[in-house]
Amino acid sequence: xxxxxRNIQDTDPEDFANELLRKVDNSLKCPICKAYFDAAMYSDxxxxxCAVCLRESLSMxxxxxxxxxxxxxxxxxxxxMLEDTLILWQQARDTLLTLERLEAANASKKRKxxxxxxSIESDSNEAGPSSRPASTTVxxxxxxxxxTQKTGDxxxxxxxxxQNLVVEAIINQHIDGGCNPENDKKxxxxxxxxxxxxSSVFGKSASAKRKATPISLTVPPRGETEPGTLExxxxxxxxxxxxxxLRRMLKEEGLPTDGETEAMKSRHKQ
Amino acid sequence: MSxxxxxxxxxxxxxxxxxxxxxxxxxxxxxxxxxxAITGPEGSPFEGGIxxxxxxxxxxxxxxxPKVRFLTKIYHPNIDKLGRICLDILKEKWSPALQIRTxxxxxQALLSSPNPDDPLATDVAKHYKEDEKGAQNVSREWTRQYxx
Numbered sequence: 001x002x003x004x005x006r007n008i009q010d011t012d013p014e015d016f017a018n019e020l021l022r023k024v025d026n027s028l029k030c031p032i033c034k035a036y037f038d039a040a041m042y043s044d045x046x047x048x049x050c051a052v053c054l055r056e057s058l059s060m061x062x063x064x065x066x067x068x069x070x071x072x073x074x075x076x077x078x079x080x081m082l083e084d085t086l087i088l089w090q091q092a093r094d095t096l097l098t099l100e101r102l103e104a105a106n107a108s109k110k111r112k113x114x115x116x117x118x119s120i121e122s123d124s125n126e127a128g129p130s131s132r133p134a135s136t137t138v139x140x141x142x143x144x145x146x147x148t149q150k151t152g153d154x155x156x157x158x159x160x161x162x163q164n165l166v167v168e169a170i171i172n173q174h175i176d177g178g179c180n181p182e183n184d185k186k187x188x189x190x191x192x193x194x195x196x197x198x199s200s201v202f203g204k205s206a207s208a209k210r211k212a213t214p215i216s217l218t219v220p221p222r223g224e225t226e227p228g229t230l231e232x233x234x235x236x237x238x239x240x241x242x243x244x245x246l247r248r249m250l251k252e253e254g255l256p257t258d259g260e261t262e263a264m265k266s267r268h269k270q
Numbered sequence: 271m272s273x274x275x276x277x278x279x280x281x282x283x284x285x286x287x288x289x290x291x292x293x294x295x296x297x298x299x300x301x302x303x304x305x306x307a308i309t310g311p312e313g314s315p316f317e318g319g320i321x322x323x324x325x326x327x328x329x330x331x332x333x334x335x336p337k338v339r340f341l342t343k344i345y346h347p348n349i350d351k352l353g354r355i356c357l358d359i360l361k362e363k364w365s366p367a368l369q370i371r372t373x374x375x376x377x378q379a380l381l382s383s384p385n386p387d388d389p390l391a392t393d394v395a396k397h398y399k400e401d402e403k404g405a406q407n408v409s410r411e412w413t414r415q416y417x418x
Binding site: 031032033034035053056057060061063065066068 | 332
C-alpha cells in the first residue's frame, strides 16, 4: 500500500461505498482534471469538460479529448444545466455520505445488540430489517420518504444529524438545509404553498406552475457560484504584434517574458 | 511543485483497484515516476513473462502523454532495444482524457497483437513478416530468458 500525500487540496472526502452513487459522483467530474466541473463547457460533440481544461486541450489539438471529433475553441458552449445539477448534487452529497455512514454504523451496532434494546434508532429507521447492507441506502431513503409522507404533517421525529425534534414531513429538507431551524420554517411555509399550488397545477392553471418551485429556493443565487460569469480575457491577434508588445502583455498578466515568439504567444493564450 | 489532484486520484485507483495483469507503483521520492509490471498476455509468445517498465508523468501531463519504456528485454517488432515503444496514443494520438491505466492496457494489448507494418525494431519486424512462427519462438525464448 502506498501512502499518498494527503495534504494536497483533496477537497472531497472519501468516496461513496455504494457503487452507483460513486458512479454518479464521478460522472460530475471532468475527464481531464478529475475534479468537479469548474465552469462546465462542451464543444460540438457534446462531451463536457472544465472550461480551462477544454481550452488548454484545444490549444494543443483541435479535437474532442474523448471522441476526437473536430472541435474549436470558438464553438465552446456553457453547460448550464450540468452546472445546476452539480450544485444540487454537492448539496445532497454530504447528506448521502452521512446517511451511508449512519447506515454502516447502525448495521454493525445491530449485529452486536439483541433485538430488545433496539429503541429510538430503530423507530426512526422504520421497517428496517435487523441488518441491512450499505448498498441499499437509496432504496431505504425512498422508503423513508414515502413513510414520512404518509404520516401527518405534525408528527415530530428526531433528526439523525442534529438530534433536534423536527416535523417528520420535512425531515429530508431539514437535513438538506444543514439542520438550520430558520430553514425549517421556510420549508414548512414553502411546502404548504407548494401543496396549494400543486393542486392548482393539477387544476390546469398555468400561472401556478411557474411559482411552484419551492425546492429551487435552496439553490444559491447563480452569480455567487458560477465562475462562467467571469470576464473573458481579451484575445488579440498575435500575428500583428511585435515581440516588444507581446512581452509587455505577458508582463501585465504576470507571466515570464523569456523564450521564443511562439512560446510567448501560447503562454499568453493560456 | 505540488502534485495535481488528477495524479493523486489516478494513483489511488491504480494501487487500490489495479487492472488485471498490470501493477504500477509510484516511487516514494518522486510520485510522478512509476515502477510498472505487466504480465505477458495469455496465448501470446510473451505468456508467462513479467515485463518491467518505467512510466514518467511529465510536468505537462495530462496535456502531454506519459513517457513509458520497457526495462525488460523483449523481442517485439514495436519495441526497440532501448525499450522504447511505438504506440500511437503515446505520441500523436494522445488525448488528455486518456490515463495511466488506459496507456498500460494498450501496451498490454500491443503484446498480444504485434504490428510489424509499423515497426520500431526493423530487424524484428522483418523477422515477424518473413517467418512469424520462427519470430514468435524467439519471443518465447527471450520471455523465458529475461522476463521470468
